[in-house]
Amino acid sequence: MSASLPDAAPAAPGDETPVRRFPTAPLFLSGPAALLFAALVLTPLFLTALLSFNQFDYATGRTGGFTLEHYLAVVTDEYYLEIFLRTFRISALATAICVVIGVPEAYILSRMSNPWRSIFLLVILAPLLVSVVVRAFGWSMLLGPEGPVNGALIALGIGRMKLLYSEGTVVVALVHVMLPFMVIPVWTSLQKLDPAVEQAALSFGASRATAIVRVVAPQILPGILSGSLIVFGLSASAFAIPGLLGGRRLKMVATVVYDQYLSDLNWPMGAAVAVILLAANLIIMLTYHRMVEGHYRRRLG
Amino acid sequence: MSFLELKNITKRYGPMTAVGDVSLSVEKGEFVSLLGPSGCGKTTTLQMIAGFVEPSAGTIRLDGRDITRAKANSRGLGIVFQSYALFPHMTVFDNVSFGLEMQRVPKGERKPRVEEALSLVHLSPYAKRYPRELSGGQRQRVALARALVIRPPVLLLDEPLSNLDAKLREAMQFELREIQRKVGTTTVMVTHDQAEAFSISDRVVVMEAGRITQIDQPYRIYEHPETEFISRFVGKTNLLPGKVVTATGAGATVSLAGIAVPLETAGLSVGETVTLCIRPEKLHLTAPSGGLLTGRVADRFFLGSQWLYHIDGPLGTLMVVTPNDGSTPAEQGAPVGLDWSPSVVRVHRGAMAEAPDVALEVTG
Numbered sequence: 302m303s304a305s306l307p308d309a310a311p312a313a314p315g316d317e318t319p320v321r322r323f324p325t326a327p328l329f330l331s332g333p334a335a336l337l338f339a340a341l342v343l344t345p346l347f348l349t350a351l352l353s354f355n356q357f358d359y360a361t362g363r364t365g366g367f368t369l370e371h372y373l374a375v376v377t378d379e380y381y382l383e384i385f386l387r388t389f390r391i392s393a394l395a396t397a398i399c400v401v402i403g404v405p406e407a408y409i410l411s412r413m414s415n416p417w418r419s420i421f422l423l424v425i426l427a428p429l430l431v432s433v434v435v436r437a438f439g440w441s442m443l444l445g446p447e448g449p450v451n452g453a454l455i456a457l458g459i460g461r462m463k464l465l466y467s468e469g470t471v472v473v474a475l476v477h478v479m480l481p482f483m484v485i486p487v488w489t490s491l492q493k494l495d496p497a498v499e500q501a502a503l504s505f506g507a508s509r510a511t512a513i514v515r516v517v518a519p520q521i522l523p524g525i526l527s528g529s530l531i532v533f534g535l536s537a538s539a540f541a542i543p544g545l546l547g548g549r550r551l552k553m554v555a556t557v558v559y560d561q562y563l564s565d566l567n568w569p570m571g572a573a574v575a576v577i578l579l580a581a582n583l584i585i586m587l588t589y590h591r592m593v594e595g596h597y598r599r600r601l602g
Numbered sequence: 603m604s605f606l607e608l609k610n611i612t613k614r615y616g617p618m619t620a621v622g623d624v625s626l627s628v629e630k631g632e633f634v635s636l637l638g639p640s641g642c643g644k645t646t647t648l649q650m651i652a653g654f655v656e657p658s659a660g661t662i663r664l665d666g667r668d669i670t671r672a673k674a675n676s677r678g679l680g681i682v683f684q685s686y687a688l689f690p691h692m693t694v695f696d697n698v699s700f701g702l703e704m705q706r707v708p709k710g711e712r713k714p715r716v717e718e719a720l721s722l723v724h725l726s727p728y729a730k731r732y733p734r735e736l737s738g739g740q741r742q743r744v745a746l747a748r749a750l751v752i753r754p755p756v757l758l759l760d761e762p763l764s765n766l767d768a769k770l771r772e773a774m775q776f777e778l779r780e781i782q783r784k785v786g787t788t789t790v791m792v793t794h795d796q797a798e799a800f801s802i803s804d805r806v807v808v809m810e811a812g813r814i815t816q817i818d819q820p821y822r823i824y825e826h827p828e829t830e831f832i833s834r835f836v837g838k839t840n841l842l843p844g845k846v847v848t849a850t851g852a853g854a855t856v857s858l859a860g861i862a863v864p865l866e867t868a869g870l871s872v873g874e875t876v877t878l879c880i881r882p883e884k885l886h887l888t889a890p891s892g893g894l895l896t897g898r899v900a901d902r903f904f905l906g907s908q909w910l911y912h913i914d915g916p917l918g919t920l921m922v923v924t925p926n927d928g929s930t931p932a933e934q935g936a937p938v939g940l941d942w943s944p945s946v947v948r949v950h951r952g953a954m955a956e957a958p959d960v961a962l963e964v965t966g
Contacts, residue, residue: 497683497684497685497687498687498690500652500674500681500683500687501681501683501748502700503654503674503675504652504677505700505701505704505705505748506675506705506752507700507704511704516689519691520690520691
């Protein structure tokens with residue numbers, strides 16, 4: 302998952318002195334991190350990809366050989382298709398809501414003066430200090446049949462509602478968990494904005510809303526883009542939230558992978574689902590990135 | 603009544619007064635500069651005219667209308683920001699067109715007006731470029747075109763040339779003035795650069811510590827600075843402390859370290875402590891013992907069209923500027939005489955203030 306910011310540097314200028322020795326210092330300096338990345342990320346990914354092509358024998362539980370049946374099964378089975386569609390629908394919805402809430406939040410934050418700005422930045426970041434599992438349990442207590450939300454609904458005469466184990470609940474909890482990942486990149490790109498640009502728009506007679514839509518928003522678009530890529534990627538592969546708040550029936554891809562590995566013990570199938578999720582995620586995010594960024598590359602550089 | 607009128611404008615931030623009791627009248631079509639060191643309140647004053655900062659007290663009137671509390675986006679002023687504040691995601695054309703669009707000028711009328719504004723600043727071929735594809739000087743012109751295209755009653759310039767290199771700055775100064783004359787827009791410019799203020803303004807407003815200390819034509823401010831601060835801030839100057847020894851109705855004599863110097867200033871009283879200001883270019887080098895003082899050339903600097911000498915003498919080190927007329931300059935260490943006409947000496951009453959190094963920092 303690349304959350305690459307769009308201000309990627311242009312290609313390094315070519316060496317002007319052809320006699321210069323091949324630089325070794327950068328290799329040595331980036332070596333340890335590269336090794337760590339290869340050992341801890343690429344190796345398991347490679348092994349997972351290999352595993353997904355293994356045959357699986359239900360009787361003995363042994364794996365081996367080569368087959369494409371798991372991929373075929375995932376692609377053709379409507380059960381899996383539905384889970385993939387649901388995952389991307391929930392992730393897209395969570396991302397959209399994060400944009401709608403997070404962008405104004407970051408804007409308001411950037412307009413605050415100091416004691417309050419620091420306090421509210423802390424309030425926004427503080428949830429990151431609490432484990433996702435704890436926060437998921439927090440939501441399930443809030444929204445449970447005997448929870449305060451249902452208590453209030455009953456008191457208001459609306460009656461008890463089934464809130465848990467629904468798509469809505471998963472989306473709400475995902476938004477809650479992912480919001481900081483939207484606010485931070487947008488806030489960063491707002492910091493880079495020249496405040497005089499907004500004043501300029503006002504001086505030419507633009508209303509505050511017009512100034513924001515026409516002048517501020519287009520300039521923080523790269524931040525919104527990075528934020529939505531992070532939020533979408535993390536949501537699509539989220540496990541704890543759908544696992545705890547989606548229950549047994551409302552499955553998302555990550556929970557299916559978990560089931561395949563630990564309930565069905567069909568590791569190759571789980572691996573195939575995981576690889577497809579990775580590929581689908583990459584395709585969706587790269588397309589999105591292209592679409593939005595290509596549009597703005599020439600303008601913002 | 604003046605076109606733009608500031609009356610007792612004050613801005614306080616907590617206990618600190620950024621701008622105190624500033625009153626200023628600007629006539630229609632006039633080019634006025636607010637000049638002062640950083641932190642003197644000139645930018646805050648401009649921001650209050652623009653509507654980005656609300657005055658704590660006082661009134662601002664534009665063409666008879668009270669705009670003190672009017673919102674920035676209802677004033678219709680053209681503003682050129684120090685950072686230019688161009689819209690980076692819009693082309694030059696769209697940048698200039700933005701103000702017209704906000705004024706709901708019909709589309710058919712917008713295009714010719716934008717083109718006219720761009721040709722005024724010689725940028726017609728760049729209409730389709732984005733700001734980051736332009737040089738500093740070109741961006742500056744886009745900012746100017748963008749401010750002028752809406753035909754504002756007043757043009758506000760906030761340090762418009764400070765981000766340009768020296769050569770371009772000089773060229774833009776004259777161009778700015780030429781454009782302003784052509785369009786005839788009333789203009790208020792903020793600057794800390796006295797050369798900039800002097801060369802293009804009709805009147806200069808010198809500000810110090812949030813207050814106006816002098817409003818006058820550039821030439822008058824240079825020749826008749828009302829305070830010692832102004833004489834130091836505006837151009838180079840020699841400040842000489844002395845005591846009045848004789849005073850008549852038509853002049854006086856001041857003793858500078860035992861040397862009697864005649865003055866044409868009336869109204870001084872005997873025994874008074876005064877500070878004399880003499881601009882370096884008003885001093886002449888003469889043959890030794892041919893002038894009022896004698897001294898020795900401590901240092902000399904070649905400035906192209908001029909020579910700058912540091913002359914050590916009984917009054918300390920004096921700066922002397924002489925035009926480079928092609929003759930052989932005085933050698934370092936050579937004895938010289940210094941002479942000046944009594945009419946060029948300006949007198950400030952009272953002792954010399956401390957910290958004359960302010961002058962060294964800001965004079966150009």
